[in-house]
Amino acid sequence: MTETADANLPLWRNGRFEADEWTRAGEGEAVSEGPALLPLVRFLAERDALAARNAPIGVVVEPGEAIEELAPHLDRVSLVVLTFPKYADGRSMSSARLLRQRYGYKGELRAAGDVLIDQMPLMRRCGFDSFEVVNGPTRAQLAAGKWPDVPFYYQPTGASQQVEIPAGTRPWARRPG
Numbered sequence: 001m002t003e004t005a006d007a008n009l010p011l012w013r014n015g016r017f018e019a020d021e022w023t024r025a026g027e028g029e030a031v032s033e034g035p036a037l038l039p040l041v042r043f044l045a046e047r048d049a050l051a052a053r054n055a056p057i058g059v060v061v062e063p064g065e066a067i068e069e070l071a072p073h074l075d076r077v078s079l080v081v082l083t084f085p086k087y088a089d090g091r092s093m094s095s096a097r098l099l100r101q102r103y104g105y106k107g108e109l110r111a112a113g114d115v116l117i118d119q120m121p122l123m124r125r126c127g128f129d130s131f132e133v134v135n136g137p138t139r140a141q142l143a144a145g146k147w148p149d150v151p152f153y154y155q156p157t158g159a160s161q162q163v164e165i166p167a168g169t170r171p172w173a174r175r176p177g
Contacts, residue, residue: 011110012120012142013130020132022058022079037081040065047073060112063091071103080105081132084113093126100127117141118148 009017023032027042031050037058043050050057058079059070070077080099082092092111099105111123112132120131120138133139 010132011130012133015147017143018130024060035078037079040070043073043077044069047076051076061092061095063089063095067095067098067103074099074103074105074107077105077107079108079110081110081112082128084111084115087114087116087119087135093123096123096126096128117146121148 010020011018022035022037024037025031025042026039031038031053033055035056035058036053037060038046038050040059040061043057043059056078057076058081059077060081060083061067061070062083063085070080074080082095084092096109096111099109105127108129109127110130110132111128112134114135115123115131115133115138116135117138123131133142
């Protein structure tokens with residue numbers, strides 16, 4: 001598949017554009033037999049009926065929705081999609097950190113919406129695995145292989161894959177733990 005054809009696929013995951021195997025089911029729509037994404041409110045209302053499904057279930061959480069309500073059910077959720085209606089709205093990044101660090105969520109975490117290329121490395125540090133990017137310039141930069149390099153971070157996180165400035169050598173920074 002050519003790079004241009006890849007750029008037409010909806011998800012950025014594993015360093016490339018990929019197909020999305022999940023089907024969204026809104027309010028009143030039938031839930032597909034395969035992997036299905038439901039809004040948080042619907043998932044919570046139908047969680048007992050959904051427990052009998054043999055296919056993966058995912059939940060879409062909008063900014064401002066109480067992520068705490070999903071926490072007791074995370075063992076039954078394969079994918080959590082946190083939305084970004086505007087690039088300047090960072091509430092979903094906070095929800096991602098809560099899901100990973102406070103609630104121990106191990107499944108896929110996806111950012112969806114107005115995601116900008118310069119935010120993506122920081123989103124990965126918050127715990128995002130994949131990105132459903134609708135921003136045209138960001139999609140073009142990803143298709144061209146342009147990932148912003150952030151070689152060092154000053155803030156400690158729970159499980160960082162990037163190099164952090166050692167504690168004790170940065171008196172202005174927050175201390176880990």
